[in-house]
Amino acid sequence: MSEQVLIQFRADKDLKQEVSYIYEELGMDLPTALRMFLRKSKQVRGLPFDAVLSDPSSGREDIRAAFYGLRKEAADLPEMTLEEINAEISEARSARKRGKE
Numbered sequence: 001m002s003e004q005v006l007i008q009f010r011a012d013k014d015l016k017q018e019v020s021y022i023y024e025e026l027g028m029d030l031p032t033a034l035r036m037f038l039r040k041s042k043q044v045r046g047l048p049f050d051a052v053l054s055d056p057s058s059g060r061e062d063i064r065a066a067f068y069g070l071r072k073e074a075a076d077l078p079e080m081t082l083e084e085i086n087a088e089i090s091e092a093r094s095a096r097k098r099g100k101e
Helices: 015-025 032-043 060-074 080-101
Strands: none
Touching: 015 032
16 A cells, blocks of 8 residues: 555535535545545546536526527427337447447
8 A cells, every 4th residue: 555645625614514424425434535536536637527617608598598499490300200210229329330340
């Protein structure tokens, strides 16, 4: 086993308690969860989750408008039979298999 070091940092008390409770429900303590975070960071060579800035121009109304626009487009599409759906799935699987060979 490699040499152990102590890592200390400050965190909001309420946040620590809430997060500790979550990890306890998962069967682990906070130090174990933090070690898992560090190991995953090493594995992916970065943050183990997406860290992106939200687009400030994408407000709730923009998202709602996009949703209803896509919904309207989908309503204009012809209905597919179960056989057509299964054939499309089968073709996609075959194409994926051909790509792997």
